[in-house]
Amino acid sequence: MSDAASPDLDQFRSDTRAWLEANCPAEMRTPMQGDEDNFWGGRNAKFASDAQKVWFERMRDKGWTVPDWPTQYGGGGLDPAQAKVLREEMAAIGARSPLSSFGIWMLGPALLKYGNEAQKAEHLPQIARGEIRWCQGYSEPNAGSDLASLQTRAVPDGDDFIINGSKIWTSYANYADWIFCLVRTDASAKKHDGISFILFDMTSPGVTTKPILLISGKSPFCETFFDNVRVPQSHVVGTVNRGWDVAKYLLQHERAMISGMGGRDGGRPLGQVAADSLGTDDRGKLDDPILRGQIASFDIDEAALACAAERAVDLAKAGQLHPAFSSAMKYYGTELNKRRHEILMSAGGIDALEWESERSNDGARARAWLRTKANSIEGGTSEVMLGIVAKRILDLPGA
Amino acid sequence: MALVLTEEQTMLRDSARGLIGDTAPVAHFRKLRDERDAAGFSRDLWKSFAEMGFAGLLVPEEFGGSGLGCVEAGVVMEEIGRNLTPSPFLATAVLAASAIARGGSDAQKKAYLPKIADGSLIAALAVDEGAKHRPSKIALTATRAGNGFKLKGAKALVVDGHVADLLIVAARSAGQPGDADGLTLFLVDPKAKGVSIEHTIMVDAHNAARISFDEVEVNADQVLGEVDRGAALLDTVLNIGRAAVAAEMLGVADEAFGRTVAYLKERKQFGKRIGEFQALQHRAAHLYTEIEIVRAAVLKALQAVDTDAEHAGFAVSVAKAKAGTVTTLAVQEGVQMHGGMGMTDQFDVGLFMKRARVLQELFGDANYHAEALAEWKKY
Numbered sequence: 001m002s003d004a005a006s007p008d009l010d011q012f013r014s015d016t017r018a019w020l021e022a023n024c025p026a027e028m029r030t031p032m033q034g035d036e037d038n039f040w041g042g043r044n045a046k047f048a049s050d051a052q053k054v055w056f057e058r059m060r061d062k063g064w065t066v067p068d069w070p071t072q073y074g075g076g077g078l079d080p081a082q083a084k085v086l087r088e089e090m091a092a093i094g095a096r097s098p099l100s101s102f103g104i105w106m107l108g109p110a111l112l113k114y115g116n117e118a119q120k121a122e123h124l125p126q127i128a129r130g131e132i133r134w135c136q137g138y139s140e141p142n143a144g145s146d147l148a149s150l151q152t153r154a155v156p157d158g159d160d161f162i163i164n165g166s167k168i169w170t171s172y173a174n175y176a177d178w179i180f181c182l183v184r185t186d187a188s189a190k191k192h193d194g195i196s197f198i199l200f201d202m203t204s205p206g207v208t209t210k211p212i213l214l215i216s217g218k219s220p221f222c223e224t225f226f227d228n229v230r231v232p233q234s235h236v237v238g239t240v241n242r243g244w245d246v247a248k249y250l251l252q253h254e255r256a257m258i259s260g261m262g263g264r265d266g267g268r269p270l271g272q273v274a275a276d277s278l279g280t281d282d283r284g285k286l287d288d289p290i291l292r293g294q295i296a297s298f299d300i301d302e303a304a305l306a307c308a309a310e311r312a313v314d315l316a317k318a319g320q321l322h323p324a325f326s327s328a329m330k331y332y333g334t335e336l337n338k339r340r341h342e343i344l345m346s347a348g349g350i351d352a353l354e355w356e357s358e359r360s361n362d363g364a365r366a367r368a369w370l371r372t373k374a375n376s377i378e379g380g381t382s383e384v385m386l387g388i389v390a391k392r393i394l395d396l397p398g399a
Numbered sequence: 400m401a402l403v404l405t406e407e408q409t410m411l412r413d414s415a416r417g418l419i420g421d422t423a424p425v426a427h428f429r430k431l432r433d434e435r436d437a438a439g440f441s442r443d444l445w446k447s448f449a450e451m452g453f454a455g456l457l458v459p460e461e462f463g464g465s466g467l468g469c470v471e472a473g474v475v476m477e478e479i480g481r482n483l484t485p486s487p488f489l490a491t492a493v494l495a496a497s498a499i500a501r502g503g504s505d506a507q508k509k510a511y512l513p514k515i516a517d518g519s520l521i522a523a524l525a526v527d528e529g530a531k532h533r534p535s536k537i538a539l540t541a542t543r544a545g546n547g548f549k550l551k552g553a554k555a556l557v558v559d560g561h562v563a564d565l566l567i568v569a570a571r572s573a574g575q576p577g578d579a580d581g582l583t584l585f586l587v588d589p590k591a592k593g594v595s596i597e598h599t600i601m602v603d604a605h606n607a608a609r610i611s612f613d614e615v616e617v618n619a620d621q622v623l624g625e626v627d628r629g630a631a632l633l634d635t636v637l638n639i640g641r642a643a644v645a646a647e648m649l650g651v652a653d654e655a656f657g658r659t660v661a662y663l664k665e666r667k668q669f670g671k672r673i674g675e676f677q678a679l680q681h682r683a684a685h686l687y688t689e690i691e692i693v694r695a696a697v698l699k700a701l702q703a704v705d706t707d708a709e710h711a712g713f714a715v716s717v718a719k720a721k722a723g724t725v726t727t728l729a730v731q732e733g734v735q736m737h738g739g740m741g742m743t744d745q746f747d748v749g750l751f752m753k754r755a756r757v758l759q760e761l762f763g764d765a766n767y768h769a770e771a772l773a774e775w776k777k778y
Contacts, residue, residue: 271778296769307695311402389684398675
């Protein structure tokens, strides 16, 4: 085969396999049950278990919280082929991600592309080591999917900006140490042209947050208010008033991240979950032929989507990936994940309806089902994603 | 293996696109249809296929072929789908070549493979008997008689069965219909006594045959592979065929979609180009996404059968099922978005819909492969 693995890569694979075998605690090889199984890092980081702590620290020390970032910024310095091998070997033993982080998934890639050297040197290693937990200040009450209509103002004052306004749907803002934020720095320019991308500490005077209770009964989201917050102008990433470029680039990563969520939860196969709950008939088939068919058709779509995700990585490597393709994947992945959770609820039947009990792990399945309904809204709605595909990929008129 | 075409595969695609697009576009198919051509395909075109090396893609080099793989065959199948080109490529170059190269004795390989590669022999695989694809339910019997067997039974939807110089017939030599094993494959001369061939023209104006076997005598040297143990070989060959059909469906879907998007950009209604309407934009964008997912799944399946991967059957079922569903959607949306014009024979889009219906059934529809996947995953 023309691209057969090189001997070096084979060696890397066997070394990686051995290292993971020796270093990944057994508890970290089981599927995550809820958000508390994520480790988010930050100044006030709490570990849910000793195993979580050990696993995080070992991975961090190898730079494998961000395996493909340069070592000078705390990364593992792996090339794309090695990073793929690491992902495959982690998946093979069901290893959990050691660190969940908007810094890794979203801000990091944007900083690597648009940040200046001082910004990279200051922030990237802290992200890699899980020392600073970031949140994203994009959406506003009147600028969600129409993000470019945002109104939060940043007015120059000496070497600083004075920021006033508010953000909404700021995930985990109440736990975040810093925020990457879109602000309007030129009110007279056209919508997209007067926006800047700026970073600041959430403990700055004038920043307050308020959680928003959701239908899941939980609250990953917050409203965030800025009242005369003073931020050095040097905290702008990229060029002042050109923040839209950074924002768009970052959104591609966000969309890629959200589209992968279905797979990332490490959930058990639906057929198995359903069999445990419904039982099987005398031929060993699920005791609900229609649900069995729905699961099979879901599994087909999920497996095919996994091929597309793999292909997207390979296309990107070959320089052939359309930049708007992440919108297509975000759309499909989130719709599929909603379907997955509808099936899970159906398979669980009456048991899945419990909301407050130890037996139901505090209604974990129902809450997760409700949470997924946001998948096709956050990071740009499904309709916005389809609009982007229609306009940028299909070149349809007036889109 | 990266899920993108290599440089060589891209070059092959470009040359297939050139040859098929130039010499056998949809107009070529229409002409054969309208003239009610007895073969239903062009022998000249098949000669060009052989000269370009397409007929021998899967034939090993020692037997006159190029010894390439299923990814390469899939690349050609996609272009065939795009142009609705009638051709013995699937039956002969993909199915028969694979069956003989993988299961044949040295004598059988020497006798047939060079002729497949040079385009002088057309072969067909006879599997299905009932209305739906169910290989385990094969009932056509092979009864031992003297040094050989006698075949009795009938086959339906034998692609190119009406023009084949050689039939590869899957028969039950042991067990009962429904048993997974007990099958034997035979190389049968279609002119042998007791073989009767009924030429059928299908809804898509492509050709196939219903073939019956009345005490047809075959010798032991006409057995392809092992007696009673033909199911594994048949399954391998079918998986190659399924992946290839999925690639043809991808071509059908992508072409129908491309034509539809072009129509959305030009057709005006209510004083606007209809592509300006969000309802249509969103459906087009959805379809684009589905087709890209099929493209990845098809390539995955082709690579998996090429490497005889352990998960090959799984990857093939995913690709065939997904391609079946999405291609159906693509042609239906194509006709709907073309409005009344889509219903006319003059517009090509309806032809793609008819082809898709046939390809959906061939070697297992989306339900068949969803069931296979559920079995694979044991629920």
